[in-house]
Amino acid sequence: MRFCGTNFGLLVTAIFAATGSAWAAESPPFFFSDTAAKAAAAAAAAAPAPTAAPGPASTTTNATANSVDADAPTGDAAPPTVDVNSKPKSEIAPAKAVKPATPTSEDKAKAPAPIAAKKLFGAVKAPASIKARAIGAYSRGCLAGATALPIDGPAWQAMRLSRNRNWGHPKLVALLEKYASEVKQKDRWPGLLVGDISQPRGGPMLTGHASHQLGLDADIWFTPMPSRRLSNSERENLAATSMLASDNLSVNKKVWGEGQINIVRRAASYPEVERVLVHPAIKKALCEAGGTDRKWLSKVRPYWGHFYHFHVRIGCPADSPTCTKQAPIPGDDGCGKELDDWFKLLTAPPPKPKPKPQVAQPAKPVKPKPPLSLADLPAECSTVLASDGRIETASPPPAAVKPAKATTKPRKPAEHKATADAQ
Secondary structure, three states: OOOOHHHHHHHHHHHHHHHOHHHHHHOOOOOOOHHHHHHHHHHHHHOOOOOOOOOOOOOOOOHHHHHHHHHOOOOOOOOOOOOHHHOOHHHOOOOOOOOOOOOOHHHHHHOOOOOEHHHHHHOOOOOOOOOOEEEEEOOEEEEEOOEEOOOEEOOEEEOOHHHOOEEEOHHHHHHHHHHHHHHHHHOOOOOEEEOOOEOOOOOOOOOOOOOOOOOOEEEEEOOOOOOOOOOHHHHHHOOOEOOEOOOOOOEOOOOOOHHHHHHHHHHHHOOOEEEEEEOHHHHHHHHHOOOOOOHHHHHEEEOOOOOOEEEEEEOOOOOOOOEOOOOOOOOOOOOOHHHHHHHHHHHOOOOOOOOOOOOOOOOOOOOOOOOOEHHHOOOHHHHHHHOOOOOOOOOOOOOOOOOOOOOOOOOOOOOOEOOOOOO
16 A cells, blocks of 8 residues: 555654654664654654653662662562652651560570579689678678688598589688687597588589588588598598488487587587588487587577588678678577477478379479579679689698508498488
8 A cells, every 4th residue: 555755654653652752762763754753753752751660679769768678578569669869858757766676485485594603603713813702692692712721731631622612711711720720629529521611713503502602601521530641532432421320310329429519519619600500310419418508509500411511601701791691590599499390390201192183184394493693693793703813723732741640440431321421
């Protein structure tokens, strides 16, 4: 079909106006008359701007919009992109502060548990080289400026050396040395076997005691010191001797005697000593042998265990203002109702087992109580733990004290032994 130039130009003009200038730019060139070209140019100028097809965000989009779009979960529709530069500043809303999410119980369960304080204090081998003071409570505290009781002395030997627990507040260490000397000279006791005192910086222990954290507690064996120096192996493995008879309600007269009574009485006689803990059966034996002077008996307190050794505790020293004092002891000798109540506990029948349900129900797991962490102790204990100690060994080398040679064989341990000392 033949078209004249004018008719062909009008047709191109209509098509160009419908598709826009972009079509013309991407299409092959057409050759038409000047009149048609002018009409096409006028139609292109009057046509609206083309709408961009959906696609990636423009490189001119602001950083905030990009960050939101980048964080959108996979598969979710991204929020519309807005160019804040296209709006007046007065119309741009300020960004709202985002509150941190409150941790849920599930988040707390996933959080790592704090390191147990007993692991921190149990790993330290040397004392804190700062001013001596006991900090906190007897079962929740620590010790600064500790002094080591030498492992050998004229009237004592330290036991269980591998534990590194022969450290104490200087006041306690001085008292123990005085006490050992006096029981040997005045009470004709061969000498003391000293058990646990405290760790180099006090604090909770890896095993055993709940107390002994301030360097103010010491365990003294009821077994007398032999007349020779014990080897390190013997100090680790020698069994402490129980003072109880087979009924666990009375003392064994084969191993309990005047010597044990005298060393407990002397320990309780010192003004610095606030308490001496013993088994109720031993407390009863002391009450029966107390004599007319019974004031010292008020310090002897019945408690579980404590039949291989007795526990000596001194009060808070004057140099320790943050040491928590214990409640004062009752004024009587403790040989009446209090002791009777203890024996009721010792002789009480075991509780009857609960009847089993007809339908077996799974037992609910009991979550163990978490151990003390450093945050549970006084704040000063963090300073004590972080302080650099200078001593690297448990104690200085023992003094060259040669004990007298035994003229008789060492006495054999009694029948009732323990594989390890109490606590």
